[in-house]
Amino acid sequence: MNAILEVRDLSKSFGGIKAVNGVSFDVAPGELKALIGPNGAGKSTCFNMLMGQLEPTSGTVRLQGEKITGLPPRKIWRRGVGRTFQITGTYQSMTVAENVQMALISHHRRLFSVLPYAHTLYRDEALALLDVVGMAEQADRACAILAYGDLKRLELAIALSHNPKLLLMDEPTAGMAPKERINLMQLTADIVRDRGISVLFTEHDMDVVFAHAHHIMVLNRGELIAEGTAAEVRENARVQEVYLGGGTLYAAETEDA
Structure with a gap:
C-alpha cells in the first residue's frame, strides 16, 4: 500500500549547522511510528518542516503523493495533517467543549x-x-x-477535529505522570487502530516508545542512524552507543579526532 507520508533527503541548515541532514523515511497507512533521539538530535526541526513551520533547505515531503514541501501550515492542515505540541495551547478561558468547537468551526470554514x-x-x-x-x-x-494530563487529551481531541490522515505528535507525554503517559499512548494506539489514522510521534520515554510504536526511527545530530522494529532498534549497536546507552554522543569518534 502506498505511503501516507514520503520524506526524501530532507535537510535544514542554520548557518553552518545542519540541524537535519538528508533524512528519508515513509509512514504507512495506519502506522504508529516513533522518531526518537537525544536532545538536539533534530526531531522538532524535522516536525516543523513536515508541518510547514520551517522551510527545508533541501528535500521533499509528499502527502499521499502530493508534494507539500514549503506550503504554509494552514494548507498542510487542510490537506489532512494534524499536530499536537510539547506544550499545550488551549484557550484557558473557554470550556473543554468550546475549545473543540472552535477547531470544528475552523474546519468548516x-x-x-x-x-x-x-x-x-x-x-x-x-x-x-x-x-x-x-x-x-x-x-x-x-x-x-484541568489537570495537565486532561489538557493533553483535550489537545488530541482538537487535533482530530478535521479528520486527519496523518497526526504528528511532538512529545505527547511530556510533563505527564507515568500512568498518564501509558494511558495517553494506549488511547493513541486505539485511535490508530479504530480510525486508520497514521501517527508519527517523538518521545523521550523509551517504555512508551517500545510498548506502542510499530516502527522506530533514531535520529542523531540530524542524521537518521537506524530504523526498524522495537527489537531491531534495541539490538542496534550504534543506537546503544549514541542514545540508549546514555554515553557521550560519538565518543569514540571525538576521541580519535
Whole structure:
C-alpha cells in the first residue's frame, strides 16, 4: 500500500549547522511510528518542516503523493495533517467543549461569520470527539482548571477535529505522570487502530516508545542512524552507543579526532 507520508533527503541548515541532514523515511497507512533521539538530535526541526513551520533547505515531503514541501501550515492542515505540541495551547478561558468547537468551526470554514453564537455550533460533534478521548464528562469545565494530563487529551481531541490522515505528535507525554503517559499512548494506539489514522510521534520515554510504536526511527545530530522494529532498534549497536546507552554522543569518534 502506498505511503501516507514520503520524506526524501530532507535537510535544514542554520548557518553552518545542519540541524537535519538528508533524512528519508515513509509512514504507512495506519502506522504508529516513533522518531526518537537525544536532545538536539533534530526531531522538532524535522516536525516543523513536515508541518510547514520551517522551510527545508533541501528535500521533499509528499502527502499521499502530493508534494507539500514549503506550503504554509494552514494548507498542510487542510490537506489532512494534524499536530499536537510539547506544550499545550488551549484557550484557558473557554470550556473543554468550546475549545473543540472552535477547531470544528475552523474546519468548516465558519470562523469569521459566527462569533456571536459560536458556542452553539458543532457541539454534538465536539462531544463525540471528547468521548473518543475520555473527556465527555468534563465538556463544560473551564480549561484553566484541568489537570495537565486532561489538557493533553483535550489537545488530541482538537487535533482530530478535521479528520486527519496523518497526526504528528511532538512529545505527547511530556510533563505527564507515568500512568498518564501509558494511558495517553494506549488511547493513541486505539485511535490508530479504530480510525486508520497514521501517527508519527517523538518521545523521550523509551517504555512508551517500545510498548506502542510499530516502527522506530533514531535520529542523531540530524542524521537518521537506524530504523526498524522495537527489537531491531534495541539490538542496534550504534543506537546503544549514541542514545540508549546514555554515553557521550560519538565518543569514540571525538576521541580519535
